[in-house]
Amino acid sequence: MAEKLIGACIIGQSGGPTSVINASAYGAISAALASEEITQVLGADHGITGVLADKLYDMGLEDPAELALLQSTPSSELGSCRYKLADPDVDDTDYQTILETFKKHNVRYFFYNGGNDSMDTCDKISRFMARSGWECRVMGIPKTIDNDLVGTDHCPGFASAAKYIATSCMEVSCDSRVYPTGQVTVMEIMGRHAGWLAASAAIGTYFGAGPDLIYLPELDFDMDKFLADVERVYNAKGNCLVAVSEGVHFADGTFVSEAKASATDGFGHAQLGGLASRLCEAVKQRLDVKTRPIELSLLQRCGAHLASRTDVEEAVLAGRVAVESAIAGETGKMVAFERTNVGGDYLCRTKLIPLTSVANAEKKVPLEWIAPEGNFVTEDFLHYVLPLIQGEPERPTVRSLPRYAKLKKIRA
Numbered sequence: 001m002a003e004k005l006i007g008a009c010i011i012g013q014s015g016g017p018t019s020v021i022n023a024s025a026y027g028a029i030s031a032a033l034a035s036e037e038i039t040q041v042l043g044a045d046h047g048i049t050g051v052l053a054d055k056l057y058d059m060g061l062e063d064p065a066e067l068a069l070l071q072s073t074p075s076s077e078l079g080s081c082r083y084k085l086a087d088p089d090v091d092d093t094d095y096q097t098i099l100e101t102f103k104k105h106n107v108r109y110f111f112y113n114g115g116n117d118s119m120d121t122c123d124k125i126s127r128f129m130a131r132s133g134w135e136c137r138v139m140g141i142p143k144t145i146d147n148d149l150v151g152t153d154h155c156p157g158f159a160s161a162a163k164y165i166a167t168s169c170m171e172v173s174c175d176s177r178v179y180p181t182g183q184v185t186v187m188e189i190m191g192r193h194a195g196w197l198a199a200s201a202a203i204g205t206y207f208g209a210g211p212d213l214i215y216l217p218e219l220d221f222d223m224d225k226f227l228a229d230v231e232r233v234y235n236a237k238g239n240c241l242v243a244v245s246e247g248v249h250f251a252d253g254t255f256v257s258e259a260k261a262s263a264t265d266g267f268g269h270a271q272l273g274g275l276a277s278r279l280c281e282a283v284k285q286r287l288d289v290k291t292r293p294i295e296l297s298l299l300q301r302c303g304a305h306l307a308s309r310t311d312v313e314e315a316v317l318a319g320r321v322a323v324e325s326a327i328a329g330e331t332g333k334m335v336a337f338e339r340t341n342v343g344g345d346y347l348c349r350t351k352l353i354p355l356t357s358v359a360n361a362e363k364k365v366p367l368e369w370i371a372p373e374g375n376f377v378t379e380d381f382l383h384y385v386l387p388l389i390q391g392e393p394e395r396p397t398v399r400s401l402p403r404y405a406k407l408k409k410i411r412a
Contacts, residue, residue: 002329005135006037007108009323010051011059012044013076013143014083014114014121018157019164019304020315021143022077022405024113026070027319028141029059037327038109042412046079048112048121052094054101058412069405071312072395074304077405080114085121088128095128102129102136105412109137109326113319115144115155116360119334123355126332137326140334140355141318145301147196150361151353152336156318157301159311159388162200164303165189165243166389168296169211170204173241181290182238184230184283188276188295191245193217194364197300199377201243203389206382211243213375218364221248221256226279227286229375234287246275305402309391314348321350334358339387346387 011028013021025043032041043057044050057078059067070077088095101107110129112122119140126138142149147158169187176185189198195216204210212233215221233240248256257275276293284291318335325333333352340347369381396403 004037005108005137005327006039007106008040008042009038009109009111010042010044010056010105010107011078011111012047012051012113013078013080014047014112014118015080015143016115016145016301017075017080018143018145018301019074019160019307020156020311021113022070022073022075023312023315024141024143024156024319025078026067027316028111028113028323029067029319031320031323032109033060035323035327038323040105040412042105042107043078043409045409047081047083047114048085048098049081049083050079051101052097054104056105056412057407057409061410062407066405066407069396069403071316072304072307072393072402073404074302077407082117083121084117085124088124092128095125098125099129099132099134102134107136109323111139111141111319111322111326113141113143115142115146115149116358116362118143119149119355120359122334123332123359126355130332137329137331138355139322139326139330140358141322142334142336145197146191146194148194148362148364149358150363151334151358153339153348154337154388156311156315158196159385160303160307161197161300162203162385163308163389164300164306165197165200165296166203166210167306168300169201169241169243170207170209172294173204173209173211176241176292177239182234183290183292184234184240184242184280184287185292185294186242186244186276186279186283187211188246188293189243190296190300191217192247193362195245196365198243198245199365199369199381200385202377203382203385206379211241212237213240213242214377215242215244215248215375216365216370217245217247217249218367218370219374220251223256223282225374227282230283231287234289242279244275244279248275305395307393308389309393310388312393317348317350325352332356
């Protein structure tokens with residue numbers, strides 16, 4: 001049994017938001033508030049930048065009922081960021097500032113909720129604190145709609161986005177076939193290097209209404225083959241619906257999206273967009289048919305009205321387990337999921353994996369789950385994703401509109 005560590009904790013959110021990242025925050029905050037070891041629960045304003053600026057909120061002063069509403073509130077209620085910490089061996093300026101903040105508030109626990117880059121931040125802070133001699137247990141809480149964190153079966157946020165994408169594709173599939181005039185519709189879906197989200201569009205197809213073709217970044221994109229695929233489907237059905245990952249690329253590695261070089265985020269990742277329009281233009285030139293580009297954009301990551309209850313519950317679980325594990329003595333780890341079956345039913349269990357094995361790594365869709373033609377996914381993917389999207393969470397409403405959390409955010 002680890003020696004008791006008494007002190008405050010900081011909980012921060014980072015990276016792109018999801019419809020359930022606040023559910024993880026609730027799991028962590030509620031567990032921390034109930035702990036005897038944690039003396040004060042602090043929320044970081046806009047992730048690690050709030051720690052650097054000493055802009056922290058006292059979560060113990062929030063109305064418990066409002067905190068509970070975090071479970072159905074999309075986006076990052078505490079605020080997110082995309083801030084890359086330097087290698088501490090090269091420049092430890094930020095780390096010294098973080099240490100000052102930790103010492104000022106007697107922070108002995110640090111919980112960071114995010115994806116690949118956020119786990120890199122978490123790992124660097126964990127190693128620096130150990131080296132500095134300031135005892136602080138650091139835990140990563142997984143989050144990403146991209147579902148690309150290694151070491152975990154799936155990530156909180158992915159299932160709800162997958163459910164939103166599948167439902168949207170089913171709705172568009174019905175809408176795009178109402179006129180006697182044929183149409184080719186291209187739906188652009190998030191996913192820079194991993195195609196989990198675009199693959200989720202296939203759920204709709206398996207249930208009667210969805211895309212005819214799906215293209216993922218795990219395989220090189222061939223424009224000629226794409227146009228031939230679309231022409232074949234259009235000639236056979238009079239319509240064609242395509243789902244494509246925003247990050248599809250040619251064999252030389254360049255993104256198909258013509259917006260590739262428009263901008264980059266704080267971690268140097270290209271800001272993608274415009275792919276659906278470009279593909280529609282190519283189809284129009286080849287087939288001379290009506291086309292319609294659709295970019296789901298932010299809608300797929302903030303659609304809490306289509307959230308998966310399984311996803312919400314597992315997000316809360318991830319936050320709670322991170323706190324309980326840290327109190328028990330764990331540090332430098334991320335909470336991960338592993339699936340099992342009990343009596344034929346899906347069951348999710350948690351485990352802890354080293355942050356060093358997660359940071360800056362990516363998990364991609366297995367190639368054997370992609371159809372041999374490279375333009376759809378196999379039923380193995382369906383079996384993987386279906387258990388994750390199950391259930392409708394309770395959503396408090398006011399006059400049929402969602403009631404989201406309204407935190408007071410009182411400075412500590």
